[in-house]
Amino acid sequence: xxxxxxxxxxxxxxxxxxxxxxxxxxxxxxxxxxxxxxxxxxxxxxxxxxxxxxxxxxxxxxxxxxxxxxxxxxxxxxxxxxxxxxxxxxxxxxxxxxxxxxxxxxxxxxxxxxxxxxxxxxxxxxxxxxxxxxxxxxxxxxxxxxxxxxxxxxxxxxxxxxxxxxxxxxxxxxxxxxxxxxxxxxxxxxxxxxxxxxxxxxxxxxxxxxxxxxxxxxxxxxxxxxxxxxxxxxxxxxxxxxxxxxxxxxxxxxxxxxxxxxxxxxxxxxxxxxxxxxxxxxxxxxxxxxxxxxxxxxxxxxxxxxxxxxxxxxxxxxxxxxxxxxxxxxxxxxxxxxxxxxxxxxxxxxxxxxxxxxxxxxxxxxxxxxxxxxxxxxxxxxxxxxxxxxxxxxxxxxxxxxxxxxx
Amino acid sequence: xxxxxxxxxxxxxxxxxxxxxxxxxxxxxxxxxxxxxxxxxxxxxxxxxxxxxxxxxxxxxxxxxxxxxxxxxxxxxxxxxxxxxxxxxxxxxxxxxxxxxxxxxxxxxxxxxxxxxxxxxxxxxxxxxxxxxxxxxxxxxxxxxxxxxxxxxxxxxxxxxxxxxxxxxxxxxxxxxxxxxxxxxxxxxxxxxxxxxxxxxxxxxxxxxxxxxxxxxxxxxxxxxxxxxxxxxxxxxxxxxxxxxxxxxxxxxxxxxxxxxxxxxxxxxxxxxxxxxxxxxxxxxxxxxxxxxxxxxxxxxxxxxxxxxxxxxxxxxxxxxxxxxxxxxxxxxxxxxxxxxxxxxxxxxxxxxxxxxxxxxxxxxxxxxxxxxxxxxxxxxxxxxxxxxxxxxxxxxxxxxxxxxxxxxxxxxxxxxxxxxxxxxxxxxxxxxxxxxxxxxxxxxxxxxxxxxxxxxxxxxxxxxxx
Numbered sequence: 001x002x003x004x005x006x007x008x009x010x011x012x013x014x015x016x017x018x019x020x021x022x023x024x025x026x027x028x029x030x031x032x033x034x035x036x037x038x039x040x041x042x043x044x045x046x047x048x049x050x051x052x053x054x055x056x057x058x059x060x061x062x063x064x065x066x067x068x069x070x071x072x073x074x075x076x077x078x079x080x081x082x083x084x085x086x087x088x089x090x091x092x093x094x095x096x097x098x099x100x101x102x103x104x105x106x107x108x109x110x111x112x113x114x115x116x117x118x119x120x121x122x123x124x125x126x127x128x129x130x131x132x133x134x135x136x137x138x139x140x141x142x143x144x145x146x147x148x149x150x151x152x153x154x155x156x157x158x159x160x161x162x163x164x165x166x167x168x169x170x171x172x173x174x175x176x177x178x179x180x181x182x183x184x185x186x187x188x189x190x191x192x193x194x195x196x197x198x199x200x201x202x203x204x205x206x207x208x209x210x211x212x213x214x215x216x217x218x219x220x221x222x223x224x225x226x227x228x229x230x231x232x233x234x235x236x237x238x239x240x241x242x243x244x245x246x247x248x249x250x251x252x253x254x255x256x257x258x259x260x261x262x263x264x265x266x267x268x269x270x271x272x273x274x275x276x277x278x279x280x281x282x283x284x285x286x287x288x289x290x291x292x293x294x295x296x297x298x299x300x301x302x303x304x305x306x307x308x309x310x311x312x313x314x315x316x317x318x319x320x321x322x323x324x325x326x327x328x329x330x331x332x333x334x335x336x337x338x339x340x341x342x343x344x345x346x347x348x349x350x351x352x353x354x355x356x357x358x359x360x361x362x363x364x365x366x367x368x369x370x371x372x373x374x375x376x377x378x379x380x381x382x383x384x385x386x387x388x389x390x391x392x393x394x395x396x397x398x399x400x401x402x403x404x405x406x407x
Numbered sequence: 408x409x410x411x412x413x414x415x416x417x418x419x420x421x422x423x424x425x426x427x428x429x430x431x432x433x434x435x436x437x438x439x440x441x442x443x444x445x446x447x448x449x450x451x452x453x454x455x456x457x458x459x460x461x462x463x464x465x466x467x468x469x470x471x472x473x474x475x476x477x478x479x480x481x482x483x484x485x486x487x488x489x490x491x492x493x494x495x496x497x498x499x500x501x502x503x504x505x506x507x508x509x510x511x512x513x514x515x516x517x518x519x520x521x522x523x524x525x526x527x528x529x530x531x532x533x534x535x536x537x538x539x540x541x542x543x544x545x546x547x548x549x550x551x552x553x554x555x556x557x558x559x560x561x562x563x564x565x566x567x568x569x570x571x572x573x574x575x576x577x578x579x580x581x582x583x584x585x586x587x588x589x590x591x592x593x594x595x596x597x598x599x600x601x602x603x604x605x606x607x608x609x610x611x612x613x614x615x616x617x618x619x620x621x622x623x624x625x626x627x628x629x630x631x632x633x634x635x636x637x638x639x640x641x642x643x644x645x646x647x648x649x650x651x652x653x654x655x656x657x658x659x660x661x662x663x664x665x666x667x668x669x670x671x672x673x674x675x676x677x678x679x680x681x682x683x684x685x686x687x688x689x690x691x692x693x694x695x696x697x698x699x700x701x702x703x704x705x706x707x708x709x710x711x712x713x714x715x716x717x718x719x720x721x722x723x724x725x726x727x728x729x730x731x732x733x734x735x736x737x738x739x740x741x742x743x744x745x746x747x748x749x750x751x752x753x754x755x756x757x758x759x760x761x762x763x764x765x766x767x768x769x770x771x772x773x774x775x776x777x778x779x780x781x782x783x784x785x786x787x788x789x790x791x792x793x794x795x796x797x798x799x800x801x802x803x804x805x806x807x808x809x810x811x812x813x814x815x816x817x818x819x820x821x822x823x824x825x826x827x828x829x830x831x832x833x834x835x836x837x838x839x840x841x842x843x844x845x846x847x848x849x850x851x852x853x854x855x856x857x858x859x860x861x862x863x864x865x866x867x868x869x870x871x872x873x874x
Contacts, residue, residue: 196847270581323581325612
């Protein structure tokens, strides 16, 4: 039945392209724990997503984009009295209430410039510098974690593998396709042709393994669209369908245990909106996708931790075009049944002009690598030594933040 | 290096993939074949129905104004807006996109100056805009025709100015909205106690980071902010309901939005007034050594290797600096680079490279409808949709994913099934791959169990995956 659903989803996915979203998976033999990393590319506005409503400087910096306090019409959703949650994040708010969401704030990677592309590179390569390594921290963590015997360490929904998942651990990619599979004889001949080409031979083997995982039994499944995804916005259906596919890979006992998605569209330079508008629409879409992820993961949600990260934040003050420009620290979210939630973890630096980083951005007080070390060590049982040496080189200053998940 | 390997490199790495007969035409004159493509002026891309950006944009702005007005009337009268009112703009823009992409593809598949066309596509990607923004779907093609093509064989500085003053770039990176905080328009609003308007630094940052100096090019956040003030007022006529005259859909400098006064940027003071100030800064950026290095690195990565040999980069940068950014001189240094001719299959093809080389190699006619665009979408590289101003990436690891490879093979199989009986793979193999044709591929094609399978194996071969 699961396989059948999965195929249906595959058929649906084939209808759209995956230009704005991709998913990668990997095995990690860490009892039953699942880990999902969602990269929000484009720099999420942390001050809009998790507004510091009680900060005395917030309203003046955010002007017409400032969210109203909890309780007012269109107001933020209440968190802990000081912070609120953007009203489009209803599911996340429910998770907070159920103690399944940790909100992290004033967090940043070691990167201190404002290029999206270098910022994403640092976020993914796990070092303090852009382009210092051509592999990603999640892959290196998988390589260091106790790996089960399977040949395939992973699979990627999305044609290619994002940097965070590239590296020594064998990782593959999977994406839905309308293209017809080759007959066995032709496929065998192509494989023979790749015998002398290590890269293509391993990629083809990886792809076929992922394909087998994705199809399995039930190839006759009805190619119909799930009801909820049928009408309405095309982009939304596309994103939620990728989420469904990810869940279908993660759910089985014998499947991969780690997934990476990415989403884009967070670069809100102009007309960002407030309780409603451009960013609110993106957040609502993200929120709906996460809600669907929980639903689709079903019984394994209790073993799952989902981490949402972005490369950096945005300016504390709004710019001249009702938006925000590239900034520094931002918010992140950790949710799931395995998360010790219901908390906002922050060492709040304040928003006074003196407190702002370079007089313009929320100042970072928490290193993203501390969060990652804590999750990888406790949820995925990656040895600490490996975390310090291979996974996050030059990170001695970022000590693991413990207790984020229930172990 | 044998001439046969050089010709395969010329046609497949510098060009867009050999057409039947092309390798024979090149013969032992690979360098000359490439240089000759740079001599005559770059041709304009023409096809029935192609229009200027100004015409396209003026009509789009008018349509948007109408549909907004219509929506207002309808919401006042309460029945919900019919779908077609909302859909009119996309319905107007999509066919323009299709027309532009097919014209571009037809040209790429048939051109006898494929090196020049690859350079054109390189620059369009260097100055990338992406159709994720609605209006860009209608403007990406005309942007390339107007701002890129006329300057591919000219000077970098001219291309830079044409790009940054093009309405498509102004729209894509939000600069048309940017207002100097001390401009007359902003001051008027302060006096009337209206919400403040001001700078948007998106375009200024990406010009520095992606178009000229490169991310390590030595600029600061203060330079970004100042540059945004320098180019405040660079805008589009007819956009945003602002006054100021001009022909709708064309670039317009709006003095009332421009931040007045002299400015210091990258250690230099600019005392020009108005539009001339931004032009002066762009001129200096184009001539900056960091720009020469950045452009040389990208060209070397695209034409020589994922990890650009530093000596080749230095020679290209030197040619750039010595000639004031005269691009054909830089290309000549590229052709002359010894490193370019050492490794026969140094680059993994991007999906677009792969599809275009299939079309060229098999002489596939490009139909003037969406059908020809499908493979680009299916294989993961929809034309003019890199999704970010950084453009498409240019290293093997960005494209050689497992799923991506399997899709390519399946698509090749579909092509084999469709054309197998009308193309002779055995005869084509040496014509497309030349000296790069391996014994294994030759054998596999020869002993294939059908003509269709022979073609599939040729297109799926390791040497056809690379250039």
